[in-house]
Amino acid sequence: MKSKFKKIFAGGLGQLTIPLIAIALLVIFNLIRDPSFFSITFSHNNDGNTIIEGNLISIINGASELAILAMGMTLVTAACRGQDISVGAAAAIAGSVFVKVLKAFSVINPGTVIFAFICSCIVAMLFGCFNGVLVAVFKIQPMIATLILYTCGRSIAYWINGGATPNVKSHILSGIGSFIPGIPIPTPVLIVILMAVIFMLVFRFTSLELLTQSVGINESAAKLNGINSTFIKLLSFIILGVCVCVAGMIGVCRLGLINHETLLIDVEMDTILAVAIGGNNLGGGKFKISGSIIGAYVIQMLTTTLYAMKVSSTDVKAYKAIVIVLLVVIGSPVVKREFDKVVRNMKAKKKSVSKGAAES
């Protein structure tokens, strides 16, 4: 019974252990600090919809963009053994294209929104392709390759916007950004679920997961098994492009305007962090998208907890940094090795003790 539990704990959770423990610790911390932190209430918003409210909901809602980006980033990390630091900038571009296309129509209806989304999606995928070609074909390290777009992406967005921060008002957009009438759950949360399901289906109905992991773990062996590693890397960046576009659209719809400077600001660092907290090796290889999603919620929960403790939004970073350092130190190879040594010694001692007991 006990060993079975142990097995599930060791094998079943695996890399999810650390993020789940992090969430559990945060929950316990909040329960002690202020049990009302988790209260959920029903209320009515300005449009008269019934909606649910509470810290928990705002955590899950607020982490939506991060969770979506983390899904794509996980793939890039796994295949290319490096990270894309241009996701925030690319999201600003995608958001600008989205608004620009919408503005071109006199009326905003579901058709035009979908059209605008497709346009921005294509643009985001093209930028993903640009990064991907630099990484996969020119063999430039992902961080350096994406530094280019990181440097100029937000300015390109500004350019597309024509030097302004245009706003678009429509009930469709506010439906995407906050609530759809009749549904009490925030729409971004639904989009995250949709994206997660899409990823699940993609992994179910293609062999992308296996091929990506093979390329990330042992590229030379993968090539000898006929895998086109260049294509796989490129593909991971294109898929990240789609995620970037969706995240950008949610960001635009939340505010009803596009601000190239503040849209998803600093999100690239949080995204990489989410991937790392999710137990994925930033050096590539085996991955779990679910880990990255949980990682995103850990980050958001930490942020919200800090807000609830009256830490200002700009100061949050300092505390976040401390938590990151603690997490990576716990997960560092040296600490792990030392820890294993201690555990082994203890086990050996136990064994010798029990042996001694048996002998006597």
Place this chain on the structure above:
Amino acid sequence: MQTDPLLQMRHIVKIFPGVLALNGVDFTLRRGEIHALMGENGAGKSTLIKVLTGVYPSDGGEIKVDGQVISIKSPQDAQMHGISTVYQEITLCPNLTVAENMFIGREDSVWINRKDYEKRADEILSNLGIPARSTQELGNCSLAVQQMVAIARAVDMRCKVLILDEPTSSLDDKEVNMLFDLMRDLKSKGVGIIFVTHFLEQVYEVSDRITVLRNGELVGEYTVEELPQVELVSKMIGKELGELSSMNEPQDSEAEKKEVFYEAENLSSSDALPFDFKIRKGEVNGFTGLLGSGRSESVRAIFGADKVTGGKVKINGKNVTITKPIEAMRNGIGYLAEDRKRDGIIADLSVRENIILALQVMNGILRPISRSEAESYADEYIKMLNIKTASRETPVGSLSGGNQQKVILARWLLTHPEYLILDEPTRGIDVGTKLEIQKLVLKLAEDGVSVTFISSEIEEMLRTCSRLVVMRDRHIVGELKGSDLNQTKVMQTIAGGESKDEEQI
């Protein structure tokens, strides 16, 4: 010249988990001699050297330098006792100059005295006759010169024992001669040199003595004069034939009748010189030759693993182009790579995922093998090949070498290849598994699959192959079949010697 030994290693024992890598090996090196250390893969040469240089702690035996018993716990210890090693891979920094590479990490001063370094380096280089300038960036020098700079560094550190581990494997003839001159020069200065190589001619060119190891045991120490080349090969490979020596009945007359499956003409790649080759359906053929003879490079060219640079390929009589592994796979060719860790297993993935990988790649990204299908494939092959694993979900990296190899075999068998290339499938695995793999090869051939089998152990190839392609120095130097398939003939062909001229192709 004194004759007392410079270095004595007595009854060295080294145990790796489950393997006795060195079983009481003795080795003696005298002042001013070049001593070749010979043996095939897994014979224990590199383990012995690593014990001597402090990379591995020894599990028994003693080491004496100048008659003093010493203990070597780290490479630094070894260097302190005057034992220096120059490895096959250059262990210098290509982005520093020659002079810097010779002195960095040795001086106590905070400053770098460039002028002084360069002057001293130039002196040493000219003393040893190394054609390099001290101001040159090391990466701009040829590999031979880089090798020599490494030797110069060792020499300047007053080494008494110099170990050269496969120093010539990436050098051309002229460079090899330069290196040999340097070695002779050092020898005359009283340095003892341990020379590890796979090239037999080179051993006879410079060495004074030869020590042969096999399967972790000492075969013997000989002077060059008393051990002709053919005998050396037989000592390295071992004469004893296993219980299955007659597993392979001569059947070439039958095989000759079968149609040709694969045929290559003047095939060459970035690593392989042009060669002709064909194989019939249901035939087991072997590529033999010592390491570095080009046998792996040739089969890699067949599979399109390296950049194919020329040649015509026919499969079932039809012209095809194979420049990428995936094209070879689509044409029914499978390739089990030589370096299992680097080119074979995907260590972190499960046994199941590793088994279905090649089939999955052939199916394409849009037609995944379902989980249940994959599980049944995995179970089937785990059972068929008797793979010892905790479960099909165990990461393949945690299996033993033999079982990892079986997983990769399963991977290729699952693609139902018509032609399977096995490059050293039995290297570093236990005897039981070796026999299983050999049996499997013969069974595949019975079922009409063409197999190319490469192994460092000749008896293993004699047991399984009906035709042997012999390679030396990156050329095919002979093809043996029928009654020629015996140890003596194979060794003679590998070693070259009396009939060199007629073998030119």
Place this chain on the structure above:
Amino acid sequence: MKTKKFREPLTNTQLLMTITICIFFAMYILSMIFLGGGFLRPQQIFDMLNDNASLIIVSLGLTIVMIGGGIDISVGAVTSLVVMSCVLYLNKGGSVIGSALLAIGIGLAFGIVQGLLISYLDIQPFIVTLAGMFFARGFTTILSIDPQKVAHAGFEALRGTKLKISWLGYTANNGNVVPGTIELGVFIALLCFVFVFILLKFLKLGRAFYALGGNQTSALMLGINVKRTRFLSYLICGMLSGISGFVFMMHTGAGNATNAAGMEMNAIASSIIGGTLLTGGVGDVVGTFFGTLTLTTIKKIVVASGLNDPWWQSITTGGMLCFFILLQSIVLNQRSKKKTGKSEKNK
């Protein structure tokens, strides 16, 4: 003894650096010809130096880390934290010397902690310095979210100390002669440059950075203490970030939470343009210096050529960066191909 003096072929470092320096001069001279105006005045160069003294210092530190094969993205945030701390310290009545020590101390503290985590605990430098960046940025706003101006007589006097060279000046539109002005910070940057130059060229430690970045295993085999060397690279980089913060404060005279925003990426870009490779082992501070100048010249050219829209600066910077990154990739690939091609022929 020596009869012939060989001219060594350019190393990768020198080749990439030479390309950058040539491009810089070509750009500057072409701007002088076609854009004229400010480019004809020496003050243009002085301004570029005055405005970017702290960026130059930070880039020097980053170059060291990158030569050793690492990365430090906390440098901009540390600069900002130093500025804010020093401003507050001065306004509380601290001394100028004290603030300088404080600046270096903060920089060293970041260098030490990050260096320890990276070298001795084997944690990825990107994550560690990302945390460092978060911490420094967050702590800056904890100190003060509002901009703080220095009100300290001693410091103002120091800040006002500028080298004026009248014969390098120009006559403004109103007829006044404006002398060429160089701020004190530029001289500090120059000192740092000399320090790093000597370190990398003539000290054993400097060559160890190259060895470490060139091939870590080889460096170990050559008897270099790899862990300590890596630790020291981060330490020096941290210290230079501290100095950069002080110089930044001398230039702006005020602390602001958004100070030095994006400086880390500008510094990485400067190093890359100057021929430093992120893979390590290749780079030169002279290149980095010209990399910074090239980066600022591009911005000046964009402004001078009438592309006044605010986005053009970063877009051209991005384009330039793309050009240099591709150039490096192609040049190095070509070189390594040539080398393997040669060895094959030999066979």
